[in-house]
Amino acid sequence: MGTASGEPAAQPPSSYHAAQSRGGKPTLERAAYEGKAKRVVSQPDGVAHIYYKDDATAFNGARHELFEGKGTLNSQITERLFEYLAGHGIPTHHLGRVDERTLAAKWVDIIPIEAVVRYKVAGTLAKRTGLDHLTECDPPIIEMYYKRDDLGDPLINDDHVRQLGLATPMELDWIRAMARQAADALRDLFLKAGIDLVDLKFEFGRTADGELVLADEISPDTCRFRDLATGEILDKDLFRFDEGDLLAGYRKLLAHLDRALAANVQS
Ligand code: ADP
Ligand code: AIR
Ligand code: ASP
Numbered sequence: 001m002g003t004a005s006g007e008p009a010a011q012p013p014s015s016y017h018a019a020q021s022r023g024g025k026p027t028l029e030r031a032a033y034e035g036k037a038k039r040v041v042s043q044p045d046g047v048a049h050i051y052y053k054d055d056a057t058a059f060n061g062a063r064h065e066l067f068e069g070k071g072t073l074n075s076q077i078t079e080r081l082f083e084y085l086a087g088h089g090i091p092t093h094h095l096g097r098v099d100e101r102t103l104a105a106k107w108v109d110i111i112p113i114e115a116v117v118r119y120k121v122a123g124t125l126a127k128r129t130g131l132d133h134l135t136e137c138d139p140p141i142i143e144m145y146y147k148r149d150d151l152g153d154p155l156i157n158d159d160h161v162r163q164l165g166l167a168t169p170m171e172l173d174w175i176r177a178m179a180r181q182a183a184d185a186l187r188d189l190f191l192k193a194g195i196d197l198v199d200l201k202f203e204f205g206r207t208a209d210g211e212l213v214l215a216d217e218i219s220p221d222t223c224r225f226r227d228l229a230t231g232e233i234l235d236k237d238l239f240r241f242d243e244g245d246l247l248a249g250y251r252k253l254l255a256h257l258d259r260a261l262a263a264n265v266q267s
Helices: 070-086 123-129 158-164 169-192 244-267
Strands: 032-034 036-043 047-052 055-058 062-065 094-099 102-106 108-110 113-120 138-145 195-207 210-216 223-227
Touching: 047 070, 055 094, 055 210, 070 169, 070 244, 094 113, 113 169, 138 158, 138 169, 138 210, 169 195, 169 210, 169 244, 195 244, 223 244
Parallel strands: none
Antiparallel strands: 032 036, 036 047, 047 102, 055 062, 094 102, 108 195, 113 138, 113 195, 195 210, 195 223
């Protein structure tokens, strides 16, 4: 398990090999993958170049719009957050920056599980339970979704993970612990930035060497953020629910984050 001092996290045994067909998803054998918001291209030596597009989609692609500059902003936010998490002992796929909107990462076989950590009720949790919006979840709720666009990414439990052969019980325990540890570190950082991290989604993958790492992106496309002072929404809900100017929200989030990171370095 990772520590706040930056010790690397102990890995679960890498006995599992995905039996699942991944449909159109990126796998270690696949050279390129065009996603809804990113394009992933395999490079030599197990490296992936992840190009952040300006596309915003919602509700499994049912809504789609372009926001010029969103890709660059998300690549910047993701880069800073992966670097911050690496400093907190979380193993990640992140390697560095390639250009304005492209990040280099270890090419991984994505485990088709979306791990969602919720500090407050929002989105589909509010819809599913009838709980009031922004009710505190203490301790935070951790959910697993099956990453399958054709099925609408359904909520699943440990038994489903076992039945589908998505991960071993030890891997699932590790994913849950790592998701909580990474989310808690991010929640602390965003509190210092004057931002409430309401919930977020993580993806994990296996490198060619069998290491389990945090992958994909961490950005306002994958997290819910509220300005603590004003209550303003600073994430993709601006687009999902026509709540306001998406680019202005993402820019504000990055500016707050940079101030908190700078203060973190000085203290
Ligand atoms: P989607 O697949 O939902 O349309 P994106 O547009 O974000 O999502 O596409 C990026 C895809 O790349 C996702 O399926 C994600 O799981 C995958 N991915 C993220 N990081 C890596 C990585 N390091 N190596 C290989 N694939 C990755
Ligand atoms: N998420 C889930 N699937 C895709 C994404 N981006 C993220 C949302 C939100 C959290 O997971 O951005 O931060 C919970 O989403 P929901 O829709 O289940 O309430
Ligand atoms: N990213 C998913 C989609 O494109 C889910 C979401 O963020 O609402 O529909």
